[in-house]
Amino acid sequence: MKRSASRFLLVAVLTAVAVPATAQVARVYGTVTDSRGEPLPGVNVVLKGTLTGTATAEDGSYEIPRVEPGPWIIVASAVGFRSEERPVTLVAGSGMRVDFALEEDIVVQGEVVVTASRRAQAAVDVPASVAVLSPRDLDRRNVISLDDALRAIPGVHLQENQVNVRGSSGFAYNTGSRVLMLLDGMPILTPDTDGVAFDALPFGRIERIEVLKGPGSALYGSGALGGVVNVITKPIPEEPETEVRTYAGAWDPVRYEVWRAGWDGADRYRVFSGVSIAHARRLSRVAGAWVNLSARQDEGYLNYSRSRMVTGYGKLAWNPSMAVRASLLVGLLVREKDNFLFWNGARDPLNPGSLAIAPPDGAAPTGSNDVFGNQVSVLPTVTHVTSGRFAYTVKGRLFGTVIRPINDLTGKPEPASKGTLGFRYGGEVQANWSPARGSEATFGAARDALATRSTFYVTENGDDTGGQPETAVFGQWEQDVSSTVRTTAGLRYDRYDVDEANAVERMSPKLGVTWRVLPQGTLRLAYGHGFRVPSLAERFTDNRDFFPIVRNPTLRPERSVSYETGFRTTRVVAGAWSVEVDAAAFWNEYWDLIEPRLETRVRAFQFVNLTRARIRGFEASADVRREDRGDLLRLGYTWLDADDLSLGEALAFRSRHQFTASLDVRVTGPWEVGADARLMSAAERVDTDFARFVPDADLLVPIRVVDFRAGWNGGTWRAAVLVQNAFDYYYAERPAYLAATRRFTVQVAARF
Amino acid sequence: MSHVGSRLFASLLGALATTGLLAACDHGLAPPEPEVPGSIRGIVRYSGEWPPRSEVHDLRFVAMRFVPRDTADFLQLNLMAISGGLDYGVDADTFVIDDVAPGLFVYSGVAWQFTPNILSWKPVGLVEADGGLFAVESDRTTQVEVDVDFRNLPPFPPPLD
Numbered sequence: 001m002k003r004s005a006s007r008f009l010l011v012a013v014l015t016a017v018a019v020p021a022t023a024q025v026a027r028v029y030g031t032v033t034d035s036r037g038e039p040l041p042g043v044n045v046v047l048k049g050t051l052t053g054t055a056t057a058e059d060g061s062y063e064i065p066r067v068e069p070g071p072w073i074i075v076a077s078a079v080g081f082r083s084e085e086r087p088v089t090l091v092a093g094s095g096m097r098v099d100f101a102l103e104e105d106i107v108v109q110g111e112v113v114v115t116a117s118r119r120a121q122a123a124v125d126v127p128a129s130v131a132v133l134s135p136r137d138l139d140r141r142n143v144i145s146l147d148d149a150l151r152a153i154p155g156v157h158l159q160e161n162q163v164n165v166r167g168s169s170g171f172a173y174n175t176g177s178r179v180l181m182l183l184d185g186m187p188i189l190t191p192d193t194d195g196v197a198f199d200a201l202p203f204g205r206i207e208r209i210e211v212l213k214g215p216g217s218a219l220y221g222s223g224a225l226g227g228v229v230n231v232i233t234k235p236i237p238e239e240p241e242t243e244v245r246t247y248a249g250a251w252d253p254v255r256y257e258v259w260r261a262g263w264d265g266a267d268r269y270r271v272f273s274g275v276s277i278a279h280a281r282r283l284s285r286v287a288g289a290w291v292n293l294s295a296r297q298d299e300g301y302l303n304y305s306r307s308r309m310v311t312g313y314g315k316l317a318w319n320p321s322m323a324v325r326a327s328l329l330v331g332l333l334v335r336e337k338d339n340f341l342f343w344n345g346a347r348d349p350l351n352p353g354s355l356a357i358a359p360p361d362g363a364a365p366t367g368s369n370d371v372f373g374n375q376v377s378v379l380p381t382v383t384h385v386t387s388g389r390f391a392y393t394v395k396g397r398l399f400g401t402v403i404r405p406i407n408d409l410t411g412k413p414e415p416a417s418k419g420t421l422g423f424r425y426g427g428e429v430q431a432n433w434s435p436a437r438g439s440e441a442t443f444g445a446a447r448d449a450l451a452t453r454s455t456f457y458v459t460e461n462g463d464d465t466g467g468q469p470e471t472a473v474f475g476q477w478e479q480d481v482s483s484t485v486r487t488t489a490g491l492r493y494d495r496y497d498v499d500e501a502n503a504v505e506r507m508s509p510k511l512g513v514t515w516r517v518l519p520q521g522t523l524r525l526a527y528g529h530g531f532r533v534p535s536l537a538e539r540f541t542d543n544r545d546f547f548p549i550v551r552n553p554t555l556r557p558e559r560s561v562s563y564e565t566g567f568r569t570t571r572v573v574a575g576a577w578s579v580e581v582d583a584a585a586f587w588n589e590y591w592d593l594i595e596p597r598l599e600t601r602v603r604a605f606q607f608v609n610l611t612r613a614r615i616r617g618f619e620a621s622a623d624v625r626r627e628d629r630g631d632l633l634r635l636g637y638t639w640l641d642a643d644d645l646s647l648g649e650a651l652a653f654r655s656r657h658q659f660t661a662s663l664d665v666r667v668t669g670p671w672e673v674g675a676d677a678r679l680m681s682a683a684e685r686v687d688t689d690f691a692r693f694v695p696d697a698d699l700l701v702p703i704r705v706v707d708f709r710a711g712w713n714g715g716t717w718r719a720a721v722l723v724q725n726a727f728d729y730y731y732a733e734r735p736a737y738l739a740a741t742r743r744f745t746v747q748v749a750a751r752f
Numbered sequence: 753m754s755h756v757g758s759r760l761f762a763s764l765l766g767a768l769a770t771t772g773l774l775a776a777c778d779h780g781l782a783p784p785e786p787e788v789p790g791s792i793r794g795i796v797r798y799s800g801e802w803p804p805r806s807e808v809h810d811l812r813f814v815a816m817r818f819v820p821r822d823t824a825d826f827l828q829l830n831l832m833a834i835s836g837g838l839d840y841g842v843d844a845d846t847f848v849i850d851d852v853a854p855g856l857f858v859y860s861g862v863a864w865q866f867t868p869n870i871l872s873w874k875p876v877g878l879v880e881a882d883g884g885l886f887a888v889e890s891d892r893t894t895q896v897e898v899d900v901d902f903r904n905l906p907p908f909p910p911p912l913d
Contacts, residue, residue: 258783347783548870598824604871693829701780730781738781 026090029063030099032056032076040078040102048073048085050388052322057238065285066322076100115210115230117476117488118185118219118442119432124568127488127512127524129213129584129619131156135234136630138206140664140674140709142247142722142747144274144296146181146198146209150229152676153211154621154636154660159653159734163196165213166586167615167640168226168560170653171734173596175607176535178558180216180223182230184329186379186397189223191422191452194535196229197399200333200375202313204243204278204292207234213619214562214586215530218490218510221446221472225530225560225590233329236288236317240281242752248273249745251301254350255728262348263303272298272743289316300338301741303351304370307337313377323385331377336406336413338370342736345695349738353694370406372413375399392431397448399424422452422536426470438480442490446472450536457540457551468536471495476510488512496533496557504557506531521569530560538594538607548604549596556609559591576628583620590615598689605689612645615654634662642684650684653734655703657681670714676707690735697736704729711747720747788890789851792833796845796862796877800902803866810865811838811876813847813898815857815886821909823871826863833888838862852888859884859910862898874908876900 032043039060046053047067056062069092077083081102088096116126123130131153143149147158157164159171163179172178175193182188188197209231216224250269253260260266274296282288291314300306313331320326344353378398385391403420404413426448433441449469476490490510497503510528517523534555542551566584573579593611598604621636638658642651657680664674680703690697706727711720721744728742794813802808813835820826835847861878877900878884888894 255779256783258786346781347786349781598827604869689827691830692827695830696784699781704780727779729779732781 024069024092025066026069026092027063027065027095028067028072028074028088028090028098029061029095030097031060032062032078032100032102033060034081035101035103037101040081043076043078043081043100043102045074045076045100048075052385052388055238074098076102078102113210114185114232115182115212115216115228117440117478118430119440124520124522124570125486125514127486127514127526128528129155129564129566129582129586131211131213131621133209133211135206135208138203138209139718139749140711140720141676141707142720142745144203144247146196146201146229146231149209150211151678152634152660152662155213155619155638155658156211157655157658157680157733160737161196161198162734163227163229165211165227166588166617166619166638167642167651167654168588168590170593170595170651172594175537175596176532176594177223178226178532180220180228182220182228183377184233184379184381185230186395187220187223187424187448188377188397188399189424190375190401191399191424191450192401192403192420192454192535193537194223194532197375197401199309199311199335200331200377200399201231202233202278202292202311202315202331204245204276204294205234205280205290205313205315207232213584214526214564214588215508215510215528215560217494217506217508217530218492218528219442219474219476221470221474221492221494221508222496222506222531222533222557225532225558226588233315234280234290236282236290236315237280238282241279241290243278243749244276245747245749246273246275247745247747249722249743251299252728252742252744254301254730254741258347259350262344263350265299265303266350270299270301272296286320287316287318289314291315300340301350301743302340302738304338305340307335309333309335309337324382326382327380329377329379329381331375333373333375335373335375336370337373340737341369342690342694342697343738346699353736370408371419372404372406374402376401389434390431392429394427394429396427397425418455420452420454420456422450422454424448424450438486440478441476442478443475444473446470446474452536454536456543457536467497468533469497470533484516486514488514494531498533498539499553502553504533506557506559518569521567524564524566524568526562526564526566528562530562532558534558534594534607541607550599550602550604550606552606552608555594555607556592558593558609561589563587576626578623578625578627580623580625581621583618585618586616588615589613596689598692610646611651613643613651614645615640615642615651617641629666630664631666632662632664634660636660644685652685652687653683653700654685655680655683670712672711672713674709674711676705678703678705686735694736699732700735701731703731703733703739705731716750716752718747718749718751721745722747787853790854790888790890791893792835792847792849792852792888792896793893794835794847794896794898796838796847796898796900798843798845798900798902800900800904802841802902803864805840807866808840808864809868809872811840812836812863813838813849813861814863815849815852815860815879815896817855817857819859819910823873823908826871826873833857854888854890856885856887860886860896860898861906862900875906876902878906 032040034040041056041058043056045062054062054064069090071089074086084100086098112120113123113130114120116128116130133149150156155166162169165179169178177196181196190197212228216228250271254266276294278292280290293312295310297308311333315329317327342353343349344351380396383393400423402416404416405419406413428446430444449467472494474492478488480486492508494506508529512526515523539555540551541549543549564586568582570580590613592609594607595610596605596607599606617640619638624633640654640656642654644651659679661677666672682702683700686698686700705725707724708726709722723744725742731739733739815833817831833849833852835849838845861875863873864876865873877898879896886894
C-alpha cells in the first residue's frame with residue numbers, strides 16, 4: 001500500500017514528462033534499491049524544485065528521458081525510506097546514470113491524499129479527517145460495488161445506497177446524496193436523483209478510494225454537505241499489466257422457514273458471479289492506455305432483486321510535451337435490475353409488499369419495479385505545467401444515465417421516453433500555484449448543468465426537462481506560518497439557476513490549522529460550510545404510480561457548518577511495526593434538511609425542508625501494521641449525539657455507536673486470513689411515513705456483521721474464499737429492506 | 753518480536769471472531785410470532801340516490817383502529833382493515849375481510865373514493881352499533897352492519913366530542 005501511495009504521489013504531483021522537441025536534451029536513468037540491494041518499485045525520482053520526474057519500475061529502474069542540460073538535484077523518495085538527493089550536471093545529448101540505495105526510515109510517512117485540498121499532500125498534514133482504501137483493501141474483500149467498500153470505513157454507514165458520513169444522512173428514499181461522489185476528482189452524481197453511482201466505476205483499475213469526512217463544499221460545491229468520496233483510477237504503468245479476476249458464489253438460504261415459505265427461491269442457494277479483465281500498457285513514449293471490462297450477474301437474496309450488468313471503461317493518456325499531459329476516461333455501464341423497494345412485513349421480508357388500496361387503473365402498486373439502465377461517463381483532462389511552481393488543469397465531464405422501465409407483460413424495456421434520460425455535463429479550470437516554499441494556492445472555476453427529462457418530473461415552466469445550471473469559483477490558500485504550523489483558508493461561490501426566475505447563491509468558506517506537535521503527530525482544527533442543492537427528483541417529481549407525490553419547486557438548499565478538532569500520528573512502535581492513530585471530535589450544525597413527508601395540505605407526499613439538526617461526536621481509529629508481512633489490524637469507533645432540534649428528539653435513523661474492526665494476517669507462506677466486524681447500535685429513533693402503509697417499516701435492530709476470508713497469494717495468482725455476514729445476522733439498513741444475508745464467494749485472480 | 757507479533761495477531765483474529773459470534777448470537781431480525789387472525793363479516797344497506805357512476809371510483813368497507821382527522825390518515829394502512837371493492841348501484845351488499853389482526857376498531861364504515869386521487873375518500877356510512885366500537889378476536893368472526901343514506905352522509909372529519 002505504501003508503494004502504491006508513492007506511485008500515486010508521483011502521478012498526482014510529478015506529472016510532466018520531459019519531452020522537449022529538440023535533441024539538445026539529456027537523460028537521467030538508474031536503479032533504486034534498498035540498503036540490501038533489493039530493487040524498489042514505485043519510488044519517486046524527480047528533478048528537485050520541479051514537477052518533472054518518474055517512478056521506478058518493478059525492477060527498481062527508472063528513466064527521466066528528456067531533461068534540459070545543466071545543474072540539477074535528483075531526489076529519490078519513497079514511503080518508509082529516507083529520501084536521498086544527488087547533485088548532477090547534465091550535458092546535452094548524453095545520459096547520466098544515478099543509482100540510489102535508500103535507507104529504511106524508522107518513521108513511516110503515512111498516506112498521501114488528494115481530496116482534502118485538490119492536490120497531493122501527506123494525510124498527516126491535512127486539516128480534515130480523511131480515510132483511504134487501497135487496492136489491497138478492495139481485493140481482499142472482493143469489492144464489486146462502491147457501497148461494499150465504504151462499509152469498511154469508520155464513521156461511514158450505508159442506508160442501502162445512501163452514504164452516511166458521521167450521521168449526515170438518514171433515510172431519504174434514495175434521493176439526494178449528502179455525500180459527493182467523485183471519479184478522478186470529477187463529480188458523477190446521477191443527473192436525476194443526485195444519487196451515488198455505486199456501480200459506474202472501473203473496479204479493475206482503482207488506485208485508491210478517499211473519503212473526506214465533513215463538509216467539502218468550499219472546494220467541491222453542492223453535494224458535499226456531509227463528505228466527499230473520491231475514487232481515483234490507476235495511472236498508466238511503465239510495463240504492461242494485465243489482471244483477470246473472476247468470482248462466483250451463492251446466497252445462503254435463510255434460516256427461518258416462515259420466510260422461506262413466502263418465496264420458492266429462498267429454499268436454494270442463489271448464485272452470483274462475475275469476471276473483470278483489465279489491461280494497461282504504454283502505447284509509445286508519450287502515450288498509454290488501460291481498459292477494464294467486467295460483467296456480473298446476481299440472482300439476489302430477495303425475490304425481485306436480480307441484476308445483470310456489463311461495464312467497459314478505458315483511459316487514454318497522452319503526454320505530448322514536457323509540460324503537457326492529457327487523459328480521457330470513458331465508461332459505459334449496461335444494467336438490468338429488479339428494484340426491491342419495500343418488504344411485505346417482518347414475517348415476509350423476502351417478498352416485496354403491496355398497497356391495499358388499488359389505484360384507478362386497478363393495478364396494485366408493489367414494492368418492486370424492474371428497470372433497464374445505462375450510464376455513460378466521459379471525463380477528459382488536460383494539465384499544463386508552466387513552471388516548477390505553476391500548473392493548471394482543464395477538466396470536462398459528461399455523466400449520462402438512461403432508465404427504462406421493463407414492461408411486465410413483454411419483459412422488454414420501454415422506450416427511454418417512458419423513463420428517465422439525464423445528463424450532467426460541464427467543466428472546470430483549476431490552477432495550483434506555489435509562489436514560495438511553504439505557500440500553496442489552489443483556485444479555479446467550474447460550470448455544470450443538467451439536461452434531464454423524466455416522465456416523473458413536472459418542472460416550473462411545464463417543461464419536462466430540468467437544467468439547473470451551476471456556476472462556481474473557488475480558491476484556497478495554504479500557508480506555513482512556522483516550521484510546525486500551517487494554515488488553510490478557502491472560499492467557494494456557487495450560483496444555481498433553479499429556473500428562469502429563481503437562482504440560489506451560496507458562499508462556502510473553510511478554515512484549517514495543522515500543528516505538528518510531534519515529528520509525526522499533527523493537531524488539526526477545521527471549520528467549514530457545506531450545502532446541497534435539491535435534486536431534480538426532490539424538486540420536480542410529480543407522480544401517482546406508487547404513492548401520490550407532488551413537486552415542490554420552492555425547496556431550499558440544505559446547509560451545514562462543521563467544526564472539528566483532531567489528532568493524527570504515524571509512528572513506529574518497534575522494528576517493522578507501525579501504528580497510525582486518528583482521533584477527532586466534531587460538531588456539525590444542519591439547516592433545512594430535506595425529507596419526504598405526507599403533507600395533508602396537498603394530500604400527497606412531498607419533499608420538504610423539514611429539519612434543523614445538530615450532530616456532535618467523537619471518532620477514533622487506529623491502524624496497526626507489520627510492514628514486512630503486510631499484517632494489518634484496523635479499529636474504528638464513532639460516537640454520535642444526533643439531535644433533531646425541530647422536534648426536540650433524537651435525529652431519526654442515526655446510531656449512537658459504530659464500531660468497525662478489520663484484521664488481515666499472513667498465516668504462513670502465501671496463506672492469508674482475515675476478518676471484518678461491523679457493529680452498530682440500533683437507530684435511536686425511527687420516523688418514517690413508510691410505516692403508515694408498509695408493515696413493520698419501523699423495525700430496525702442493531703447491526704452485528706462479521707465477514708471472514710482466507711486467501712492464497714502466490715504473486716501472479718491469487719485465490720480467496722470469503723464468507724460475508726458469516727453468522728447470517730439479519731438486519732435492515734433502512735426501513736422495510738432486509739440487508740444482505742450470508743453469502744459465500746470464491747475468487748481467483750491473476751496479475752501479470 | 754515477529755513471533756510474538758504473529759501470535760498477537762492470531763489472538764486478535766480469534767478475539768474478533770469470538771466477538772462477532774457473541775454479537776451475532778441473537779440473529780437479529782426474526783419473524784414475529786404469528787397472531788391467529790380473526791375476520792370481519794358485514795352487510796351494507798343503501799338508500800337514497802347513488803352518485804353518478806363516473807364519480808364512484810371505488811367503494812370499500814374500511815375498519816380503522818383510530819379516529820381519522822384528515823383524509824391523509826387513510827394512508828395509515830397498517831392500522832386499517834379494508835374489504836374488496838363493493839358493488840355499485842345495489843340496494844345491499846355483503847363483504848368479508850379475512851386475516852384481520854385481533855384488536856379494537858373505533859371508526860369503521862363504507863368509504864367512497866370520489867376522484868382518482870388516492871386520498872380522495874370520504875365516508876358514506878358508519879358502523880353505529882356500540883358507538884362504532886367493535887373488536888376482532890383470534891379465530892372468531894365479527895359481524896357488523898352499515899346503513900348508507902346518500903341523502904345524509906356522515907360528517908368528516910368526525911366531530912370532536
